[in-house]
Amino acid sequence: MEELQLTPEQEAEVARQLDVIRRGVAEIVPESELVEKLRHSVATGTPLRVKLGMDPTAADIHLGHTVVLHKVRQLQDLGHRAHLVIGNFTGRIGDPTDKSETRKQLSEDEVQRNAQTYVTQVYKILDPNKTDIVYNADWLGPLNFADVIRLASTLTVARMLEREDFTKRFRENRPIHIHEFFYPLMQAYDSVHLHTDIELGGTDQKFNLLMGRTLQKEFGMPMQIAIMMPLLEGLDGVHKMSKSLGNYIGVDESPNDMFGKMMSIPDDLMFKYYELLSFRRTDEIEAMRSAVASGQTNPRDVKMALAEELVNRFLGPQAVKDAVAHWHQVFQSGAIPEDIEEVQVPAEPVWIVKLLVDCGLAASNSEARRSIGEGAVRINGEKVKDVDLNFTPADGDVLQRGKRQFKRLRLQ
RNA sequence: GGAGGGGUACCAAAGUGGCCAAAUGGAGCGGACUGUAAAUCCGUUGCGGAAUGCUUCGUAGGUUCGAAUCCUACCCCCUCCA
Numbered sequence: 452m453e454e455l456q457l458t459p460e461q462e463a464e465v466a467r468q469l470d471v472i473r474r475g476v477a478e479i480v481p482e483s484e485l486v487e488k489l490r491h492s493v494a495t496g497t498p499l500r501v502k503l504g505m506d507p508t509a510a511d512i513h514l515g516h517t518v519v520l521h522k523v524r525q526l527q528d529l530g531h532r533a534h535l536v537i538g539n540f541t542g543r544i545g546d547p548t549d550k551s552e553t554r555k556q557l558s559e560d561e562v563q564r565n566a567q568t569y570v571t572q573v574y575k576i577l578d579p580n581k582t583d584i585v586y587n588a589d590w591l592g593p594l595n596f597a598d599v600i601r602l603a604s605t606l607t608v609a610r611m612l613e614r615e616d617f618t619k620r621f622r623e624n625r626p627i628h629i630h631e632f633f634y635p636l637m638q639a640y641d642s643v644h645l646h647t648d649i650e651l652g653g654t655d656q657k658f659n660l661l662m663g664r665t666l667q668k669e670f671g672m673p674m675q676i677a678i679m680m681p682l683l684e685g686l687d688g689v690h691k692m693s694k695s696l697g698n699y700i701g702v703d704e705s706p707n708d709m710f711g712k713m714m715s716i717p718d719d720l721m722f723k724y725y726e727l728l729s730f731r732r733t734d735e736i737e738a739m740r741s742a743v744a745s746g747q748t749n750p751r752d753v754k755m756a757l758a759e760e761l762v763n764r765f766l767g768p769q770a771v772k773d774a775v776a777h778w779h780q781v782f783q784s785g786a787i788p789e790d791i792e793e794v795q796v797p798a799e800p801v802w803i804v805k806l807l808v809d810c811g812l813a814a815s816n817s818e819a820r821r822s823i824g825e826g827a828v829r830i831n832g833e834k835v836k837d838v839d840l841n842f843t844p845a846d847g848d849v850l851q852r853g854k855r856q857f858k859r860l861r862l863q
Numbered sequence: 864g865g866a867g868g869g870g871u872a873c874c875a876a877a878g879u880g881g882c883c884a885a886a887u888g889g890a891g892c893g894g895a896c897u898g899u900a901a902a903u904c905c906g907u908u909g910c911g912g913a914a915u916g917c918u919u920c921g922u923a924g925g926u927u928c929g930a931a932u933c934c935u936a937c938c939c940c941c942u943c944c945a
Contacts, residue, residue, distance in 0.1 A: 687890095688901090715900045751898045778899085802912070817910060818892085825893045825907070839912075853893060855900075 455494050465489045468529045474733055475726045476522065477654045477681040480661065485676045488648055492531070501526050502647040502675070504536040504587075504638060505573075507565035512572050513699040514761070515683040515692035518727045519651050520576040522680055526649070527581040534645050535573065537566045540588035541637050572702050575765055590644045591637055602636055605669045611635075614658040635659045639666035647675045654679045683727055688717040702765045709766065710774035713758035718750050725757055730764075787832065787849055791859040796844050798862040803828070803840040810860075812852040827853045 457465070468489050472479070479485055492499050503523050505516075523533050539562045570584060594602075611632050612618050635658060642650055642663035650660050660677035667674045682691040685698025692699045700712045716724065725736045739756075742748035755775075763771045794810045801809075804819040807828065813819035820838055822828050828835040829851040830842065848860040 711900065718901050749898055804912075815910065816912075821907065822893070827893050
């Protein structure tokens with residue numbers, strides 16, 4: 452790229468963009484080239500082409516996925532254009548991970564359906580006017596065997612084995628199927644096809660993102676910048692957010708669940724979530740951080756503001772109102788909530804232990820007994836002390852175990 | 864095909880004849896405290912209308928007064944060699 456002369460205003464714009472882009476990222480490879488691309492973009496008024504790939508393997512996205520989407524959105528707000536690549540071709544192979552060596556092949560139908568879900572969910576974050584949704588089967592599908600061989604010949608096995616996952620499996624004598632080598636190659640080819648300037652992904656995507664650079668160079672085109680986002684920890688604050696670990700917040704969850712789950716994250720995690728998920732400006736977040744650190748602000752309120760922002764984004768303002776009201780009522784005041792699940796019971800005396808099991812508040816008689824022994828069981832707010840209690844339910848009675856398990860009794 | 868290692872509760876992992884309904888950690892549930900479902904601490908976590916009761920340590924048999932522990936067969940997983 453030739454030396455560009457930029458006006459001071461343009462230089463300032465480049466600096467501003469760089470600042471926004473840097474926020475929260477794990478790594479930019481290489482940053483110097485990013486600066487060059489930005490300068491060129493600003494100088495010529497050409498948006499950069501940003502690529503994000505998604506495999507339509509699962510139907511739902513959770514907050515972990517939105518970290519990367521969020522960064523794409525920021526780039527869009529800076530005037531750049533995004534390609535959202537639906538991996539309807541690559542998805543049939545599946546990105547090799549150590550977890551699932553052989554991923555089940557998805558049918559055309561499933562892929563289509565999952566892709567559709569993605570798209571609707573994704574637009575809660577991305578700017579539709581600056582997003583092109585493309586399907587990589589459109590260009591990967593037509594390649595013939597000779598094309599594939601040509602692609603494959605640009606790489607060596609040693610180079611492939613640089614990928615941590617492959618190395619590990621190779622060392623441990625676990626199988627690596629040849630076709631798995633093609634996954635990074637195909638993803639890289641997407642970048643070639645789309646003339647991608649910037650590709651985004653999680654830190655676990657590093658190898659694949661860098662492969663894009665390699666292949667682009669091979670094709671004699673400018674190399675893309677790889678921007679890697681940190682993997683978001685899940686609710687436990689330890690493991691990365693994932694569906695299989697059950698520590699995730701889905702973008703389609705009920706308002707109460709989403710809000711409640713947000714409120715349950717460890718305090719230490721709160722500002723990381725802010726950094727990676729919130730649309731707020733960095734200085735605002737920093738102000739909150741110092742306010743909490745100095746004890747001026749209750750961390751709960753800061754966390755609540757984040758929960759509100761996210762519920763609002765994904766579920767709308769009414770959902771926020773509902774969720775906040777519900778949360779206050781149940782968790783803060785400890786009062787009995789309004790909308791309790793109802794269970795039908797006969798209008799005759801029952802042994803309390805049996806009642807608990809019948810209502811689904813305990814898995815077994817033994818568990819029910821234990822709970823009573825722990826003083827956890829209440830009827831209409833009144834603690835049950837006697838394990839042998841026989842109790843005649845009245846319509847509308849509220850049976851409670853612990854602080855947050857309620858059932859309303861309805862006579863049959 | 865050959866050699867070796869292993870299958871224990873929701874998960875991980877001890878236990879190798881009685882003190883084992885089974886250590887410990889995680890997770891769950893409950894309680895206290897708080898600022899919330901955070902953190903911390905404590906309790907609890909097979910079933911059983913509870914009895915010196917019943918069933919559980921891959922499956923099925925056997926030895927023994929007594930088996931998660933010993934023996935036999937079978938199933939499954941892993942590693943090495945081919």
